[in-house]
Amino acid sequence: MKLIAITSENADAHEIDYVKAVIDHGFYCVHVRKPAFTTAEMCSYLDAIPCSYLSRITLGSHSHLAAVYAVGGIHYKSCESVGTNATALRKSKSCHSIDEVKQCASMVDYAFLSPIFDSISKAGYNSHFEEPVLRKYADQGLLNSVVALGGIDGENVVKVRNLGFAGAAFLGYLMHCSDINKLTQRLKIISDNIKE
Numbered sequence: 001m002k003l004i005a006i007t008s009e010n011a012d013a014h015e016i017d018y019v020k021a022v023i024d025h026g027f028y029c030v031h032v033r034k035p036a037f038t039t040a041e042m043c044s045y046l047d048a049i050p051c052s053y054l055s056r057i058t059l060g061s062h063s064h065l066a067a068v069y070a071v072g073g074i075h076y077k078s079c080e081s082v083g084t085n086a087t088a089l090r091k092s093k094s095c096h097s098i099d100e101v102k103q104c105a106s107m108v109d110y111a112f113l114s115p116i117f118d119s120i121s122k123a124g125y126n127s128h129f130e131e132p133v134l135r136k137y138a139d140q141g142l143l144n145s146v147v148a149l150g151g152i153d154g155e156n157v158v159k160v161r162n163l164g165f166a167g168a169a170f171l172g173y174l175m176h177c178s179d180i181n182k183l184t185q186r187l188k189i190i191s192d193n194i195k196e
Contacts, residue, residue: 001194002028002110002167004147006060008121008175009033011041016048018175018183023056025187028167029090031075033060046071058090073109082107092147098137101146108145112169115150116160120172127151131163138164154189161194 005022007015007030019030034042042062046069049057058073059066066074066089073090076082082093082104091108095101101111116134119125127150137143147167148160160168170190177183 001161001165002147003190003194004028004031004167004169005174006031006149006169006171007033008171009035011037011045012175014180015175016045017180018177019049019057020053021180021183022174022187023053025184025191027056029056029058029072031058031060031073031092031169033075035061037062039065058092076108094149095146098142101142105145110145110147110166112149113143113146113165114148116148117151117156119150120153121176125150134163154186154193157190158193 003026005019005027007019022030032045034045037045039062042065046054046065054070055072057071058075059071060075063074063083065071073092074083076091076093078094078096078100082091093104093108093111095104095111095113098113101113104111115125115127116129117127134143143164143166145166147169148165149169152160152168152170153173157168174183174186177186
């Protein structure tokens, strides 16, 4: 099961430490989500990440910097077309329906489907997927390359695994931790629960 972390949109003084901790804990990758950053701000952010971690970084914006920094992937918003360039990079896309997943399945390595649960980081962004429907999608093989997003935490990640998703993406549960110790505790909860 792929475990993915997504950064918050805002700059945070401790975020690079969080990114490194998540990768050190065995997460598949970290999606850097900074749509309001200027190119200079994004360069400063990427400069602060040690080179050995960059292959596990996926850019959600500023994709023109992917080659400059040798990051591992590019993420496309639901409204964007998946590019055909940079074929060696991981490609992913945000989707909000199974039809969107089907449309991009052959072009990406995985798709985010959200919100699976009520969002932790976005007030009022509530789930619109019922468990029986998700089970039906899983039985049809439609979740084989789908990463669940939205309201995922250390407890309900077990349900995500049991529903047959290829992975789980965490935003608020990890990136809104008050300090690195709290983050480390939550990373341990996730690993302990998915091992059961």
